[in-house]
Amino acid sequence: MSDNGFEPQITAFMCIYCGYMAADTAGALRIPYPANVKLVKLPCTGKTDPRYILQAFEEGADGVYVVACPVGNCHHVRGNERGYARVQRTKKLLDAIGLGGERLEMFFMSGGQGQAFADAAKEMTERIRSLGPSPIKERVNELTG
Amino acid sequence: MIIGEQKPLEEIKELIGDARKVLVAGCGTCVAVCSAGGEREAQILASALRLAFQVDGNSREVTEATVQRQCEWEYIDPLAEQVAESDVVVSLACGIGVQTLVERFPEAWIVPGLNTTFLGMPQEQGIWVERCQACGQCILGVTAGICPIARCSKQLLNGPCGGSHDGKCEVNPDIECAWHLIYERLRKLGKLELMLRFQPAKDWSVSRDGGPRRIVREDLRVLPET
């Protein structure tokens, strides 16, 4: 496995409140963040579901993260805490699968924190780059040449 | 309802063995409510298995289907085709659902994806508690509606043992002493005289001790053809 030039594919789930606003703020302030992050909006991170996360990995994501409002500031009161609990469960599941729970993470930030949004994207990109490509994708590549 | 808990992924993979085509069969009733084997859990397990087999370098075809109830013929009949096409069926129903599939589809290899744990209820979201052991002769009428068979660690019939302490059971301080609960409830409802009513030894022959049980209701049976 060579990490040279490996550009990880990352899926980021975010709530339409703080998470998406933080992405927007990063854009408005022209704070650069890695382009390999695909954004998926959720009505609230309380809608975080292991099925969505696993599906992202099945479709070739090397890493996944969830961006929520700060704890105590969720638009739906405690949806982000529910989302956090599901992320923890899914991390264990990823360990059991053999993909490794560290390919999944959760970040909390407010809508104005464009820099925190960019930092999360960078942190995940760097983490996944050092972990290497998802073995799922490697298999798909082996099969398709 | 029936409460179950999913087996670890590793154990489910072992049960699947070398099978190439795997069907994960969910049940949409009891085990869906306890989030162990409903549609969502069946989809999560199917996805997790597909990923795990790929990581192992040995991908398989894993599909999933959930029926309303796995313990009744009419609900599982629509699965016939998918079961026939699979090398193994991982049932996410309770043990009853697994065996109903086995009886209906005798040619198929069916394995359990759950440990069927107890008869109980969701006390709050995410917490399930045992409430009944299907003893066959219910005594809730004299125990203030609190079951000493399922909820007293020693299944005592005539009051608490010496290990009842501050309302907790000596077996584990997380367990509430059923007889303490019974006493308090009888006291509040002014029926403490029931505490003094002697309960003779229980007839366990109507419970599991009498072997597998069966109920026949002639008024409900479909009459045999004459």
Ligand code: SF4
């Ligand atoms: S199969 Fe088991 S879990 Fe499903 S409805 Fe029947 S008793 Fe409940």
Ligand code: SF4
């Ligand atoms: S007395 Fe028997 S039937 Fe009644 S709740 Fe307890 S175990 Fe169930």
